[in-house]
Amino acid sequence: MSNIRIIPRLDIKGPNLIKGIHLEGLRVIGDPHEYATKYYEAGADELLYMDIVASLYGRNNLSDIIKRAAHNIFVPITVGGGIRSVDDVKHILRSGADKVAINTAAVARPELIHEVSRRFGSQCMVLSVEAKRVSPGKWEAYTDNGREKTGLDVVEWVKKGVELGAGEILITSVDFEGTKKGFDVDVVKAVSTEIPVPVIASGGMGEMKHMVDVVKEGKADAVAIADLFHYDRAAIGEVREFALEADIHVRRV
C-alpha cells in the first residue's frame, strides 16, 4: 500500500477554525491560516477544510481562506461543505483546492458525482459520508453535520458512489466525532474492504494509538485529525513517529 496519509482537518465557521463536538457544539480555536501553515511546515500530507455551516446557507464560503492557503501551502487541499454543482467545484478549484468533498448534494443528486469526476477527474471527487450506527454492522448515511437522515445504508451508498466515479471516500463517524474515544473502526473496515478506492477515516481521534487501530484493523488509507493537533495534544511529527514504531508506513520528512 501507499504511505498512510496524515491529514489535519480544519472545520471552519465564517473566518474561524472551530472545533465541533458530535458535529454540533462549536468552539472557536483561531485563524485557520496560521494553523494550516504550521501543519504544512510540520509535514502534513494533505489538508482538509470543511465549511461546517455551508449547508445552512446553501453555499461554500471558504474561497478566500483557500486562496490564502494555496499561496504558500504546496500539499493537496481538499474542501468540503455546501458544494452543490460543477460550477461550485470549478470555483473552489480555481481558488486553490485540489479536491472537493461532497455529501449533501451527492445524496440529493448522485449524478453529480459522475459529472464532477468526468469533468475534473475522479481524483478530485471525494465522496463525504457521515455514518451513524443503527445496529451492529449497519450504518445510515447522514447529512448536515449529522442532523439529517438520508435512509441510505453507508456501505451500499459508498459502493454506488465509487461506481459513479468517486476517487476517495471520507468517512466521518457521527457517533464518534469529537468524543476522543477513537475512530469507528468497524464502519471504516466495512467500507474499506468493499471498495477499491482509498478511504479517509475521520472523527474521534483522541490519542495516537487510535490511528494505529483504524489503519491496522479498519484498513484506512488516511486519517483526518482535528483537535488532537489544534489543541497541541500531539504534533504531526509525534504521530508520524508513533505510526512508524507501530510498523505503519507513513511519509518520512
Next chain:
Amino acid sequence: MSSKISIIDYGVGNMSNVVRAFEYSGADISVVDTPEAVKGAEKLLLPGVGAFQDGMMGLAERGLIDPIKEFATSKKPFMGICLGMQMMMDFSDEFGRHDGLGLISGGVVKIPSEGLDGNPHKIPHIGWNELVLPQGRRSWDDTCLEGISTGTPFYFVHSFMVVPDNESHRVGDCIYDGRAICGAIRSGMLMGFQFHPEKSGEAGLTIIRNFIKL
C-alpha cells in the same frame, strides 16, 4: 537561463495550483493556448489531470499538437506533469487506445490491480510515495531532480502509468506494493513527472526551481 515559462491551457482540469507553485518559485509564467504562443515559448510546461483522450482532444481542438512536437525538437526545456507526462508518450490504453504526442517512445498502461504479492491494492495510486533511482541509474545529477536524495517522497495520484521503451529514459521510479511505477522520465531537454511537484512540498519546489534555472 530564463525564468520565462509558458504553460499550456488546453481546457482540461485545474492548473491554477501549478501556476502558483511556479510563480512562488520565481518563474515568469504566461498561460498559452495558441499555436503561435507554443512555438514562440522559451520553456514549455504541459500540466494536467483527467482522462488521456480528453487531454489530447483539448490539444487537437486548439491546433497545439504539431506546435508542441515542433517545440520538442528545438532542444528547449519541456516539462509534462501527470497527464502531461503521459501525453508525451506514443499512446495510452486509457478507455481504449489513443495516440499521444510521441515525444518519447513508449506507452501508458493501467497500473496492475494487484501488488507483486498477488493481493489487490487501491487504484488510483494516491498519496506520498518514495521516488528512487531505477536499476542501472547512479544519480540524478544533470536532471531536474538534482539535489534530491533517492527515497524522497512525492505526491502521486494516478491510475495509469508510463512505460518508456528505452530504459535510459526512465529517471525515477516509485515502488507500489512491489511494482515499479515510472515516476520520472527524461530524454534530452524533455522531461516528465508522474507525481505533482506543485503538491509535494519543498522537494517538489526544488524540481520547479531546477527547471526555472535551466
